[in-house]
Amino acid sequence: MPETNRIEYKRELNIDVDIEKEVIAFLNYHEGGVIYIGIDKTGNVVGVSDAEGDALKIKDRIKNNISPSAMGLFDVVVEERKGKEIVKITVASGSEKPYFKKKYGMTDKGCFIRVGTAAEPMPQGIIDKLFATRTRNSIGKIRSNRQDLTFEQLRIYYEEKRKPLNGQFKKSLELLTEDGALNYAAYLLADENGVSIKVAKYRGTNRVDLIENNEYGCCSLIKATKSVLDKIELENRTATQITSKERIDQRLWNPVALREAIINSIVHNDFTREVPPKFEIFADRIEITSAGILPEGLSEEEFFEGVSIPRNRELMRVYRDLELVEQLGSGIPRILESYGKECFRFMDNFTRMTFPASEEVIPQSGLVDGLVDGLVDGLVESQRKIVELVKANPKISKKEMSESIGISTTAIDKHIKRLRDKNILKRVGSNRSGYWELQ
Known part of the structure; x- marks a missing residue:
């Protein structure tokens, strides 16, 4: 495959490769993109001699040399192609454009944009325009109304993944505002908060006959997420059909797609509206509703193609650290493997996913005998x-x-x-x- 507006090849990572420039260009581009190290300009796989070492160097350079912070907006992974190791850098479009090299600031030496198959200097006029319209109302910039927050639950989750938090974790996880106060991302991840996620269950196909109303929250958003996943896993029972030739097991909903939908609805929820996502189980379907619409500049077509513009990059970074989220932009394609585009509905203020059940959610006859x-x-x-x-x-x-x-x-x-x-x-x-x- 040749280079495109979203794909860049580099034969190797050497002193002449300006990886920050390429990453910045994709951060400033409305679709993001992917950079491959170990593939030449013609698309031939040549591999790299120290893929893990190159991956660590790239992560360090992106973290330390680019502003605003790109944490939560990129993935660096080692892959194997044709028996050779390469490095793949996935970059999402950022919401705090313009991104630039710290060394040069917001100038044409520091800001770049993807034009065709190249990273080009950004004209000063566009830099000024982007800065003037930069998204400032984000959970990372909003001061938490509580500053006495604790994070023991978050510590436990990081320790379980063998990534213990040090004394500077609030800064490294970007849980502080520019003036050093705990921000709204910290509030969501703290041991105690006022955010509660609802999982409701109805007997019929409408909201008239409510039979269960569970609330998960007022705790770390990570803990609430795991509780929602566990609850819906319990609800996603397996129906068995026995024929003369075989036994057929089928879940009410595809578990991979369902998990992706749950995580996406939480990570990309617009928490600045103080409205959490909700999950509703009906006799014939499950509905997942999150606050917020598609990010500005992202079309429905690009959304379905897996183009990612993380709404809450601070949350995205933590969820990826804890392995609740895989590669950027992988969630929607996984959902579409099992459910069509018609399962998505974009409203004025909310986004809803509706997945039909493979059979009646509440069996009228109870458990099958035998x-x-x-x-x-x-x-x-x-x-x-x-x-x-x-x-x-x-x-x-x-x-x-x-x-x-x-x-x-x-x-x-x-x-x-x-x-x-x-x-x-x-x-x-x-x-x-x-x-x-x-x-």
Whole structure:
């Protein structure tokens, strides 16, 4: 593939390669772009000798040499192409244009823009215009109404990923305003806040008969996100159909697309309006509604193509650190693999995703009678996995289940309670010396 307005190739990272210039050009470009190190101008893969080392150097240069901060707006990963390692730099379009080299400031020596397949100096007139219209009402610039915030939950999540926070984490994670006060991003990530996310469940296809109304929040947004993911994972049960030839298992909603939708709705929610996203489960669908419309300059076509302009880059950076978000711009394409563009609705002030259920959300007949290969129909996928793990090792611990399935121990406890309530699983003996038994 040749170079395009969104793709730049560099044969190697050497003293002549101005990587800051290329990154700045994409930050200032309305579509962002991708830079490959280890591919020549003709598109031939030549590879790099020290991909990991180059990746670390690039991250350091972007972090220290570009202003405003690009943290949360780029990914640097090592990939393999044709048996050779290359470095891929994904850059999102920034919302605080113009971006520039700190050394030269907002001049034509420091500001660049993508023109065709090249990074060109930005005319001073455009620099001045962009600066005058720069987005200032962001969660990173808004002062928190509370300055007595604590972050123990955030510390725990970072320690779980072996990325312990040091004494300067508020500065490094950009949780401070320019004058050193805790900002609104800090408020959202703090142990206590006033933000609560609603997960509601209705018996029918409208909002008349509410049967569940769960609130997750007033805590770190990371903890609230994990609680929402666990709750909807419980709701996303697996239906089983047995034919003469095979057994067919199908979730109510595609789990990959659903997870991406949940994370996207939270990370890209317009929290400056003080309206959190909400999740509503109906008899025939799930609706996910977040505050805010498409970022200025981003068309629906570009949105569906995966062009990313993170609304809350401070949150995006933390969610990526904690591996809740993968590469920039990957969420929407993953959703579209299972659901069409018609599932998205862009309103005047909100964005809504609607995913139809594969069958009725609340089965009228309850659980299907009888066992199928020792399992009860109606279990969600994680519950089936727990049963399989217990069958293989009755003495398995909850921690081992958590690591094997990839969900939290809190979610494991909830699934085990469901299995016990359904008389599928029971504990024999003490927690330390006992074992699990299928009934």
